[in-house]
Amino acid sequence: MTSAEQSPLTRKLAAFVALTEAELAVLERLHQRRRSFVAGRDMVHQGQSAQAAYILSAGWVSSYKIQADGTRQIVDFQIPGDFLGLRSVLLRTSDHSFEPIVDIEAAEVLTSDLLEAFAQMPRLATAILWAASRDEAMVVEHLVGIGRRDALARMAHYLLELGSRLALVGLGRKDGFDCPLTQYHLADALGLSAIHVNRVLRQLREAGLVTFRDGRVTFDDYGRLVGLAEFDPAYLDQSGPLLK
Amino acid sequence: MTSAEQSPLTRKLAAFVALTEAELAVLERLHQRRRSFVAGRDMVHQGQSAQAAYILSAGWVSSYKIQADGTRQIVDFQIPGDFLGLRSVLLRTSDHSFEPIVDIEAAEVLTSDLLEAFAQMPRLATAILWAASRDEAMVVEHLVGIGRRDALARMAHYLLELGSRLALVGLGRKDGFDCPLTQYHLADALGLSAIHVNRVLRQLREAGLVTFRDGRVTFDDYGRLVGLAEFDPAYLDQSGPLLK
DNA sequence: CGTTAGTTTGATGGTCCTCAAGCACTGTGG
């Protein structure tokens, strides 16, 4: 199997676990049922009980909760290589909604397929659990950001995290990444108003730290940005927690 | 086995799954290695790699992250019946610290014991995964609270959630519960200053909604409090997702 | 009886929200 054929998920897991040929094959086989979804229409609704999970292979998705007063909190963005609704499959708890931000490509994974793959390849199960645990750690870090960082550091930290996540699946580098989010998305993720997001982005740009413009995030001074955000990627790396 | 002997964890799981005698026995056997910890001294430090998890049987614990500037964000409180460090055992990711709020009693669970119990009793594994997923849903709801609710609703919601959780393990009722937290704990959990926590509590008390005094939370008007917080316990109940 | 931890209240100010409005760009239909 050449690297060009590899799915983003494979790429992500391979960065942390030395997977055998057989395991790679089973992993790729999970990607068989390809599905497309158009931007803006919810894939899964809050309260709905989903019977399938998805592996995102192209595009971005947001998972969010809507409150009675109409305000929205985006819990996380999914990028290529991420699982989507994994929790809701193992147990049936779709407590939030999923909305594609752009047109996306995803592989549908039935519960039975997943369990079968786990039974066949236990190390694969561990690897996927590792990925799930990493997602959870990101939500926790997100909580810390909203609770205890001011708008500037919160934005800086979030952009750095997105950059690291994308780099891991080959969609970005230290100098920046393509980003289809609007300022409204960022506002709903960071617990800010869209207007303040705009001001914060201007500040960061004028300070020569990071530029977000025309669907592209550019890190103008990575080092100083890390300093401002007090960004410690330990919760993302977890270098080699698993196997070999 | 009489109900008086049941651990809080057993009680919690039993509320959602009809466990057999054999399963109950295995579950109780996990509680063998009893440990005590004194209030205020961290059980696990951020960054430390833990090799054991704990089932809390008495007392309260806070899990939190400290930032470089000294501010603290409490991610969650653990109450009797809750797992502690489950994630860090399956994968080794102790990305936050655990501090007992009062002197506590806990059962140490070795990875091997846990895996063995899972192998023996698969339904037990499902039940425990359900509990873990519920914890995750609570963190998400917490995120929504900090991101999109003002201080009053945030406090009201949090107290209601704690009340529901405690009721599930028999430690509280609709009219209130014993609560060893200080206003500083609440501040660090809710992303507020301790001073503002005090003012918010006063407001809630003077509005006749809820009273927090002398280590006891009393719901003075449960219905109106639920309305103010827009508290929807769906994410806690998940009535019978499992089995039978 | 001094110390410490926790609670309470007041005064002041900053961060961020809300309201309001203008601009740029895109696609649509007359």
Added chain:
DNA sequence: CCACAGTGCTTGAGGACCATCAAACTAACG
């Protein structure tokens, strides 16, 4: 071709919410 609406970005003014600083008070404890 141009009017028009829709979406997203940008900027200004005023104000609310909550943080910070300061200090008094209570209770527990050695």
